[in-house]
Amino acid sequence: MTSAPHRATRAPWLYLAPALVVLGGLLVYPIYQLGLISLFQYTQAQVSGGEPTTFEGFGNYSALFSDPEFWRVLLATVLFAAGCVLSTLAVGCALAVLLTRVRAVPRLALMLAALGAWATPAVTGSTVWLFLFDPDFGPVNRILGLGDHSWTYGRLSAFFLVLLEVVWCSFPFVMVTVYAGIRAVPAEVLEAAALDGASQWRIWRSVLAPMLRPILTVVTIQSVIWDFKVFTQIYVMTNGGGIAGQNLVLNVYAYQQAFASSQYSLGSAIGVVMLLILLAVTLGYLRLLHRQGEEL
Amino acid sequence: MNLLRRPWRLAAEASALLIALVVAFPLYWMVLSAFKPAGEIESTEPRPWTLAPSLDSFRRVFGQQDFGRYFVNSLVVACSVVIVSALIAFLAATAVTRFRFRFRTTLLIMFLVAQMVPVEALTIPLFFQMRNFGLLNTLGSLILPHIAFSLPFAIWMLRGFVKAVPEALEEAAYIDGASRARFLWQILFPLVLPGLVATSVFSFISAWNDFLFAKSFIISDTSQSTLPMALLVFYKPDEPDWGGVMAASTVMTIPVLVFFVLVQRRLVSGLGGAVKD
Numbered sequence: 001m002t003s004a005p006h007r008a009t010r011a012p013w014l015y016l017a018p019a020l021v022v023l024g025g026l027l028v029y030p031i032y033q034l035g036l037i038s039l040f041q042y043t044q045a046q047v048s049g050g051e052p053t054t055f056e057g058f059g060n061y062s063a064l065f066s067d068p069e070f071w072r073v074l075l076a077t078v079l080f081a082a083g084c085v086l087s088t089l090a091v092g093c094a095l096a097v098l099l100t101r102v103r104a105v106p107r108l109a110l111m112l113a114a115l116g117a118w119a120t121p122a123v124t125g126s127t128v129w130l131f132l133f134d135p136d137f138g139p140v141n142r143i144l145g146l147g148d149h150s151w152t153y154g155r156l157s158a159f160f161l162v163l164l165e166v167v168w169c170s171f172p173f174v175m176v177t178v179y180a181g182i183r184a185v186p187a188e189v190l191e192a193a194a195l196d197g198a199s200q201w202r203i204w205r206s207v208l209a210p211m212l213r214p215i216l217t218v219v220t221i222q223s224v225i226w227d228f229k230v231f232t233q234i235y236v237m238t239n240g241g242g243i244a245g246q247n248l249v250l251n252v253y254a255y256q257q258a259f260a261s262s263q264y265s266l267g268s269a270i271g272v273v274m275l276l277i278l279l280a281v282t283l284g285y286l287r288l289l290h291r292q293g294e295e296l
Numbered sequence: 297m298n299l300l301r302r303p304w305r306l307a308a309e310a311s312a313l314l315i316a317l318v319v320a321f322p323l324y325w326m327v328l329s330a331f332k333p334a335g336e337i338e339s340t341e342p343r344p345w346t347l348a349p350s351l352d353s354f355r356r357v358f359g360q361q362d363f364g365r366y367f368v369n370s371l372v373v374a375c376s377v378v379i380v381s382a383l384i385a386f387l388a389a390t391a392v393t394r395f396r397f398r399f400r401t402t403l404l405i406m407f408l409v410a411q412m413v414p415v416e417a418l419t420i421p422l423f424f425q426m427r428n429f430g431l432l433n434t435l436g437s438l439i440l441p442h443i444a445f446s447l448p449f450a451i452w453m454l455r456g457f458v459k460a461v462p463e464a465l466e467e468a469a470y471i472d473g474a475s476r477a478r479f480l481w482q483i484l485f486p487l488v489l490p491g492l493v494a495t496s497v498f499s500f501i502s503a504w505n506d507f508l509f510a511k512s513f514i515i516s517d518t519s520q521s522t523l524p525m526a527l528l529v530f531y532k533p534d535e536p537d538w539g540g541v542m543a544a545s546t547v548m549t550i551p552v553l554v555f556f557v558l559v560q561r562r563l564v565s566g567l568g569g570a571v572k573d
Binding site for chain 2: 009011012013015016018019022023025026027029030031033034037058095099101102103107108109110111112113114115116118119120121122123124125127128129130131132134136137138139142168176179180225228231232235236239251254255258259264265267268270271272274275278279281283286292
């Protein structure tokens with residue numbers, strides 16, 4: 001990076017002021033409030049002013065941690081997110097490589113189809129996938145000869161259906177980004193590897209993957225963050241968390257606690273737990289960047 | 297760059313086309329079902345074509361009270377978010393790339409960390425904040441949070457584009473007597489426009505997709521609601537009106553599709569530019 005010419009002290013802050021005001025008021029302050037609410041007793045009675053708010057300390061957290069439901073949902077969230085991230089990355093990277101191997105027409109077709117999936121709003125994607133897998137009117141069961149098998153009835157198959165939708169709408173980001181990255185790798189490097197007799201897999205593992213590492217880190221982190229907080233798809237596709245809450249993930253669980261049961265403090269405590277988990281992931285990412293010697 | 301021998305390349309091209317079909321199939325089925333007459337949608341032997349396309353489902357959707365208004369509301373929300381966050385992010389990205397100042401690195405790390413905040417978790421405090429400011433049941437309660445949430449990523453992404461503009465250009469502008477403001481808006485801004493376009497895709501999608509905030513903040517005045525809510529009028533889990541759902545889904549997806557096709561080139565090169573750095 002070239003050195004910046006300005007050492008002015010006031011100008012940068014002037015430029016930053018709007019961003020800092022917006023982020024301070026709508027991101028930082030709400031985070032502070034979230035932490036605060038999680039430490040109080042805050043239910044419908046307090047919201048309507050019928051009862052005074054009382055300080056609970058970590059009472060909400062101990063209630064949460066002693067609830068087996070919370071641990072079950074946490075485990076489901078982590079496993080579901082991991083499944084989504086791994087599938088998205090595998091599909092996205094494989095198709096990015098495929099894109100570099102084909103001529104213009106198939107490339108454009110795949111690119112446009114992927115952009116279509118990417119552009120589909122989460123609510124729409126969710127209802128469309130439900131319709132595709134509908135036990136009575138959907139084409140998928142006909143094609144697979146499954147009769148009137150209901151995908152949303154079983155816990156695992158419902159999670160699997162949501163996972164398919166999530167991968168469908170999020171692999172394009174990975175594919176397009178990695179494809180742009182591969183295109184930036186000089187062709188001679190790849191040709192040299194091919195001339196040396198390296199297999200496709202070997203080229204990917206020993207040549208492309210190391211060169212693409214910064215990009216792969218970015219798409220992995222973005223996927224972890226997106227998939228860990230999937231809300232709309234679970235909410236719409238499993239009708240608010242599945243039969244008897246079998247498909248709840250932390251986000252939907254927090255929403256149900258807060259807005260359906262008016263347990264705002266418990267909902268906030270779940271929010272804080274999510275925040276801390278994602279913060280840990282972020283710090284890990286920053287350390288990784290630091291080790292790779294990236295300059296901010 | 298053709299590293300594959302002919303039969304392999306043909307196989308690769310065939311699979312690319314096949315995968316494109318599979319990926320596009322849900323969208324095809326959505327549009328097809330939107331145009332199917334009622335009897336065909338509720339058929340237990342669904343056909344991948346229709347012989348009697350009908351506009352009934354669309355009539356039902358637009359006949360529903362306020363659907364047009366929901367559409368406009370969604371558009372207002374998404375466009376406000378895109379424009380305001382692009383402008384704010386442009387200024388911030390300029391500050392962190394073209395100036396050296398105390399806390400610069402700290403700020404950058406904060407922008408990075410801010411991207412990881414699970415915004416859904418902030419629904420509860422934001423709900424109370426919006427209530428205190430009297431913004432519940434207004435589009436403002438959807439616009440403001442989305443501006444904040446799309447900013448960190450937008451700043452992070454624009455950084456690469458601002459950095460790519462040579463310093464010499466800036467010095468030349470000043471020597472020619474341009475003011476700093478003039479350089480900012482008449483020289484730098486047009487140069488990073490491709491980056492702004494790529495960035496807008498992300499803010500547009502996040503605002504257009506918004507489901508949770510619309511569900512939580514627009515509670516009593518449904519005339520201020522947005523498209524996802526209108527869509528769910530037709531989707532009753534026990535007895536969905538699939539024709540209506542698919543027609544509403546089609547109407548909701550098309551603006552984003554159009555936007556994507558328009559910026560397609562710039563999006564791909566934009567992502568390349570942002571990640572190359």
